[in-house]
Amino acid sequence: MAASTAQNTTGATGRTTTNTTIRRDTRTLPAAALGPENPLPPLLPRNDPHRVSEEQRATLPAEMARQIGYAPLTTVLPTRIRDGYTRERVPTAVDVIVIENDRLRATVLPGYGGRVHSLLHKPTGRELLYTNPVLQPADFALNGAWFSGGIEWNIGATGHTTLSCAPVHAAVVPAPDGGPMLRLWEWERLRDTPFQVDLWLPEGSDFLHAGVRIRNPHETTVPVYWWSNTAVPETEGTRVLVPAEQTWHFGYQRGLRLIPTPRWEGTDHSFPLRGTYPADHFYEVPAAARKWIAALDETGTGLVQTSTGALRGRKLFVWGAGPGGRRWQRWLTEPGSAGYAEIQAGLARTQLEHVPLPAGAELSWVEAYGPLSADPAATHGPDWARARAEAEERLTEALPAAELDAAHAAWLPHADLAPTETLHAGSGWGALEVASGGHELPGTPFDPGTLGSEQRPWLELLDAGRFPEPAAGAVPGPSLVSPAWRDRLECAPGGPLTDYHLGVAQWHAGDRAQARRSWERSVAAAPSPWPLRCLAVADGCEGHLDAAAERAGRALDLALDAAAPAAPAAALAALAREAVPALLAAGRAAEAGRALDRLPAAIRAAGRFRLLESRVLLAQGRQDAARAVFEAGFEVADLREGDEALTETWAALTDDPLPEHYEFRMRPS
Incomplete structure (x- = not known):
């Protein structure tokens, strides 16, 4: 159902476009509902596998070491954790925005971070992206829910953006050639930085252009982070090409080391399926080199991403061919779906880094995504230099670097243009921050009508x-x-x-003593689960395990005992997820079991609580009963990337091999 169309219009340049259109529509996809947010403020860092030790950081190049140590997140506040989803998928009508001309059709999901879900090359009928046939949240974003596929815009801090499964604002804006352009924008809350992504299709081009701008409206420098992640189809013949001879390899052992590319330890790592374990390859792209990365199949065809110079970093992420990586791939989609790898582009050499954006300044660049066809004898041959040169020559024929630089210059005056037609509303947080700071942000209005x-x-x-x-x-x-x-x-x-x-x-x-005093005043005035839970977290951080268990258990009891209105299920589940481990850590297994028993049956049946049940039974010395929970089968819908709780609990139960459906290990044992 088309709700908005723009074509053959004359813009500020006075030139008339071809038949580019932008329209609203819906797609029906099997989707798991996101469910409610976790109402507890995330006071502690989440399990983040993308870290290196201080000892290793001291051995890295000076700029990289400085940016790795610059302003890492301590929490994901003020956002909340999205962990209320399940793995029950039902056909769901999903809002999309389609921008297309006679060459390309891009389908965007404005309710899911503005992700480009599909990019179809119409002359050949080729889908250029890995397009996930389902919307299945999994715990990969900084704040939980994330899904795989398409082109995602990652801003904020190391990891997948907190906007992965959140709405963004979308509107039509005049493009540099006078036609329609799709603007996506939001307020990134971790760093308090508004940003925009402008998508347009230049006349006669096979490339989707994306103009990106991040602004710092504050009076102090802020740390920023950006990586554009593109999921591409992965087969035995898929090869990733990039203008580099070295790469910083980062595995889930949390080690960062500079290795040659493409061959290392007898394996050509430019073929994503030739490695065993999930890994990141951050390429050392020379400063003077054109910035691009391509994924080509055995016929030499595929997708290329390129950008102007500000987006300096390039990366390949692979799941590897081992059992853990294959299990994650299946977990994120439906049986029978093809696998994928990710080719990525960022502001720094690695995703472990953040860069400073001075007060009142902005960063901008233009990216382009399109088809590439090259000679497979060269691109898939043993001569790495020839393979890269062949791909770059074909890219230059299709889209010269000077043409992309000119596109950036032509786009910049349009970055401030006011939207002409609203297509989708994001959150109200941007409008609140604009009201708070009195910010003037031409081109990205945050409507007070979105305040909720x-x-x-x-x-x-x-x-x-x-x-x-x-x-x-x-x-x-x-x-x-x-x-x-x-x-x-x-x-x-x-x-x-x-x-x-x-x-x-x-x-x-960082003022933990004052935080304690504030929560203690709150409890003294009106005892409630919420400040008690915060005090329990503070106790645990200070090593006071008994006090932490006492307060966490009391917070859960208060929520369970509450008179009307009773605490909602999301709150009970969140409190129990913290209280039960706190009680176990304090050696109070019997109390942990009683806490589980008091929960509503629907909460106890969830996979996360089946795992907790097994751990409680194990702590009570009931090993056979704990193993029986595993043998009955369960799925932890919100299993965190890199989480080894399943492996560790099973290993405490038995020396038997871990059953395949619990195998999510992302590193060697």
Whole structure:
């Protein structure tokens, strides 16, 4: 159902385009519902496999070491964790925006981070991307829910963006040639940086162009991060070509080392399926070289990504041919689907780095995605230099570097143009931050009409200087933690909810003693699970395991015992996921078992709680019963990337090989 069309229009340049159109539509896909957010503020770093030790960082090149050590995340606040999804997929109508001309058709998912889900080359009928036939969330994003496939825009910090499964704003804007351009934009909340991605199809071009801009509207420098991740079909003949002779190899053993490319230890790693384990290859692309990366099949055809010089980094991610990588591939899609690799482009050499963006400054570049056909005898031959040269020559014929630089220059004046037709609404957080900071952001309006129930209490704090106290028993909304919001909370009249949010902001700022005092005031004024849980986390961080267990258990008991309105299932599940491990860590296995028994049956039946049940039974010395849980079978829908809880629990039960359906290991034993 087309809801918006733009074609044959005359723009600011006075030139008339060809038949480029932009329209809204829907696609029906098997999808697992995202479910509710986890209501507990994420006070601790999540399990992040993308880290290196301080000892190794000291051995790296100076710029890389400095940027790896620059402003790493300590939490994913102010966002919340998305872990409410399951693995039950049903046919679902998904909003899409389609931009196409007679050469390409790009299908974008505005409700899922603006991901380019499909890129079809119409003259050949070839799909250039790996297009996942399902929408199955998995725990790969910084804040949980993520799904595989397409082109994703990763901003914020090392990892998949918190916007992976979140809506973005979308609208039609005049393109550099006068035709329509699709603008996607949002407020990235980890670093408080607005950004935009402008997609357009130049006349007669086989390349989708993407103009990207990140702005720092603040009076201080902010750290920024960007990687454009492109999932490409993976077969035995797929080879990834890039203008580099060395790569920084990063595996899930958390080691970063410079190795030759493509061959290392007897294996040609430019073929994604020739490795065993998942790995990142961050290429050493020479500063003077053109920036590009291509994935070509055995016939020499595939997709190439190129950009202007600001996007300096290039990377290949492979799942490998081992059992863990294959299991993850199947986990992320449906049986019988093809596998994929990812070719990526970023601001730094590696994804472990963040770069400074000065106050009031902006970063911009243009990327292009399109088909590439080259001589397979060269691209897949043993001569790496010839393979690269053949691909780059064909790229130069299709899209000269000077033409892309000119596209960037032509696009920049359009980056500030106001949208002409709204196609999709993102969150209200950008509108709140604009109201808070008084920011002027031409081209990316954050409409006050998007302010919703989550933002309204903060708007009252901004306007009236006080934070409204909710009805007794209500689960607190999201906390804001930036210095400006923390200052406002400190100046507001005290109250249980105000002190709770203030404690979260103080904790995020590193002032843990003040955070404790704020939460203790909140509990003293009105005992509730939420500040108690925060105090339990603080106790655990200080090694006070008994105190942590006591408070975490009491927080869960309060939620379970609450009179109307009772705590929602998402809150009970979140509290229990922390209370049960805290009780086990303190050696209180009997209490951990009783906590599980008190949960509603629907929560206990979830895979995460079946795993906890096995761990509790093991701690109680009931090894046969713990193994029986595994033998009955369960799936942990929100298993975290790199999480080895399944492997570790099974190893504590038996020396038998881990059953295949629990095999998610991403590194050698």
